[in-house]
Amino acid sequence: QKEVEQDPGPLSVPEGAIVSLNCTYSNSAFQYFMWYRQYSRKGPELLMYTYSSGNKEDGRFTAQVDKSSKYISLFIRDSQPSDSATYLCAMASGGSYKLIFGSGTRLLVRP
Amino acid sequence: GAVVSQHPSRVICKSGTSVKIECRSLDFQATTMFWYRQFPKQSLMLMATSNEGSKATYEQGVEKDKFLINHASLTLSTLTVTSAHPEDSSFYICSAAGQGEAYEQYFGPGTRLTVT
Numbered sequence: 001q002k003e004v005e006q007d008p009g010p011l012s013v014p015e016g017a018i019v020s021l022n023c024t025y026s027n028s029a030f031q032y033f034m035w036y037r038q039y040s041r042k043g044p045e046l047l048m049y050t051y052s053s054g055n056k057e058d059g060r061f062t063a064q065v066d067k068s069s070k071y072i073s074l075f076i077r078d079s080q081p082s083d084s085a086t087y088l089c090a091m092a093s094g095g096s097y098k099l100i101f102g103s104g105t106r107l108l109v110r111p
Numbered sequence: 112g113a114v115v116s117q118h119p120s121r122v123i124c125k126s127g128t129s130v131k132i133e134c135r136s137l138d139f140q141a142t143t144m145f146w147y148r149q150f151p152k153q154s155l156m157l158m159a160t161s162n163e164g165s166k167a168t169y170e171q172g173v174e175k176d177k178f179l180i181n182h183a184s185l186t187l188s189t190l191t192v193t194s195a196h197p198e199d200s201s202f203y204i205c206s207a208a209g210q211g212e213a214y215e216q217y218f219g220p221g222t223r224l225t226v227t
Contacts, residue, residue, distance in 0.1 A: 008152075032214040043117070043204050043218035044155070088154060092214050097143060099216060101154040 003027050006089055006102030014110050019076040023089035023102045026070065030091040030100075033065050035074045038086045038104065047087075048074065079109045114138050115207050117219035124195055125227055132190045132222045134205030140185035141207035145216060146178070149202045161188055185209070195226040 006023045013019055021035075031052055036044035048063040050056050050072075056063045062075040072091075076083055089102040114137040124130050134144060143162050147155040159175075161167040161182035169175045177199075179191040188207075192199055202223050206216040 034214070034216075036218070041202070041221070041223070043115075043206075043220045046113075046215060046217060049215050097145075097160065097208060097214060097216075098157060099145075099155075099214070103154045 001026060002103075003100050004089065004091060004102045007105055008103055010106040010108055012108045012110060013079055015079060015081060017079050017109070019079050019083070019107060019109075021074040021076075021087050021089075021105050021107070023072050023091075024070055025072075025091055025100075027091075027093065027100075028067075028070070029093035031094050032092040033063070033072050034090040034092075034099065035061075035063055036088040036090060037083075038088060040085075044088055079107075081109045081111050083107060084109050113215075113217040115141075115205065115217050115219040117205055117222050119222060120220060121223045121225075123225045123227060126196055127194055129191055129193045130195055130224060132192075132203055132205075132224075134188045134190070134207070134219050136186045136207040136209070136217075139207075140209050141188075142185065142209040143207070144182055144188040145206045145208070146180060146188075146190050147204045147206065149204060149221075151202075155204065158190075192224065195224070197226045200224055200226045 033050045035048040038044040053067045060077045064073040086104040088104045090099040146158045159167045159169045167180035182188040204221040206218045
């Protein structure tokens with residue numbers, strides 16, 4: 001079993017839709033949770049960074065962490081075609097800077 | 112802020128030769144830099160972690176003599192792929208941490224290596 005599971009998609013939505021992306025994990029030591037966006041043949045771009053449980057909002061993006069369920073989510077409101085990319089979740093435990101990545105979900109926002 | 116550059120963006124080399132990839136943090140001091148490789152449609156796999164002025168820490172299964180890492184300054188780390196073989200062809204990405212929390216890693220644009 002992988003430490004971090006993420007549905008590879010692709011996930012296809014119409015422009016303006018609310019997108020929900022999710023990851024589950026098995027290691028209860030994870031305390032730091034990140035979401036990255038990666039365009040084809042580019043390096044990942046940090047979107048959201050969350051410590052422990054709770055919600056964090058930044059513009060159209062909301063990250064949620066539920067440590068009791070070992071489940072994290074990224075919501076994208078008013079999705080745009082430019083949001084089409086692969087979204088990677090990543091996690092780390094306290095004391096180690098090593099990020100464990102999910103396999104990524106490919107998102108396609110149709111105009 | 113938090114810009115990381117990589118050079119070259121793309122390189123083709125012949126089997127048996129060595130290739131050096133540079134990773135620079137442009138607007139912050141990176142106390143820790145990381146090197147990843149990514150195969151098509153797969154996630155990032157950490158190869159090694161380097162701290163400025165000390166030896167890199169390699170992940171299990173990564174040959175330290177083949178993938179030489181030097182973190183000479185707080186803004187520069189290099190990865191040298193020695194005696195490259197076609198199976199080393201991949202997308203190599205560096206990241207840097209040092210601005211804010213160390214868990215906030217900022218990635219470079221990646222280097223596509225093709226070994227013929």
